[in-house]
């Protein structure tokens with residue numbers, strides 16, 4: 001039977017740590033659901049990019065990684081009710097067997113719902129962190145080495161740096 005994993009994060013933006021994460025998970029599963037969380041949010045300091053923009057970043061970056069695994073990208077909006085969030089995620093996603101996250105609330109909600117959760121190692125977390133990369137964009141410091149080339153291209157296409165600076 002096909003084993004399918006779900007990973008959920010905001011990916012604001014998709015960075016090199018996320019690329020490591022995807023490589024790690026696809027060693028484990030036959031198919032991956034890539035959940036874009038807080039999908040309704042954009043144009044804020046914490047969530048500058050729209051769900052569509054994040055889908056482009058993730059899809060193009062994962063495509064360039066040349067992996068065999070089928071990846072489904074699914075946008076998932078927040079819900080102001082943690083107790084039913086897992087059902088909400090399940091209603092938006094292909095069926096999955098394992099959820100991958102290091103977020104304590106996400107781990108708790110899936111575990112309480114009886115879903116197996118696996119945690120994965122963090123790589124070079126000093127720099128490979130969305131908040132750090134967004135800060136570098138605001139300050140005009142080098143952020144490009146820390147994201148896949150495809151993300152640099154998408155951010156250029158959408159004039160993303162100007163937006164991140166404007167909403168900061």
Ligand SMILES: Nc1ncnc2c1ncn2[C@@H]1O[C@H](COP(=O)(O)OP(=O)(O)OP(=O)(O)O)[C@@H](O)[C@H]1O
Nearest residue numbers: 009010011017021101102121122123128129130131
């Ligand atoms: N450097 C990293 N190496 C490996 N996994 C990572 C790394 N950074 C984040 N992750 C994982 O990616 C998933 C999604 O994370 P998220 O989108 O919150 O990224 P983030 O870098 O923590 O962003 P932010 O600083 O905006 O919260 C989480 O499961 C997290 O554990």
Ligand SMILES: NC(=O)c1ccc[n+]([C@@H]2O[C@H](COP(=O)(O)O)[C@@H](O)[C@H]2O)c1
Nearest residue numbers: 008009010037038078079081082085103
């Ligand atoms: N009640 C809810 O809507 C709820 C609960 C837990 C996680 N989430 C979302 O899951 C995602 C988790 O990703 P991060 O690990 O990047 O924070 C976020 O988008 C977060 O908003 C939403």
